Amino acid sequence: MKFVYSVIILMITTAFILPENKTVALQPSIKASLERGKTVYLQRCMACHQMDGGGVPRLNPPLDGASKVKGNDKLYLVRVIIKGMTERVELDGEYYDNNMSANPDLTDTQIADVLTYIRNNWRNKASAVTAAEVKAARVKIK
Secondary structure: OHHHHHHHHHHHHHHHHOOHHHHHHHHHHHHHHHHHHHHHHHHHHHHHHOOOOOOEOOOEOOOOOOHHHHOOOHHHHHHHHHHOEOOOEEEOOEEEOOOEOOOOOOOHHHHHHHHHHHHOOOOOOOOOOOHHHHHHHHHHHO
8 A cells, every 4th residue: 555655646746847848838849840741741752762661672762760860960861852862872781772853942941840750750759850950951051
């Protein structure tokens, strides 16, 4: 019985300590970004990278579980979306030969949203990408 009371007390005190407001405040903007990102993905990315993010063997790299997608180099990801790729790509020990078209017409917000979607869909769990980060990356890419 002491154990049950201890657990209840722990649950009650933890409820007051956790920064619940922070999580709730960020949730709507991330959720909106993910929804917008999914739309961009369906329009621009899905044909090559597939609905499940699995890509096409030896042609288009998978986005699901890919180290470069989940990694910290957001500049690389922004560059790939804006400039595209025409060279053979090595990703996690596999090679892919299909070109990726450039998307310079996407806005900073669209790029941030699609990257946030890709980095947080399927098995991926990574930080969101902001429009400000894309804007700063765009300056470095030119």
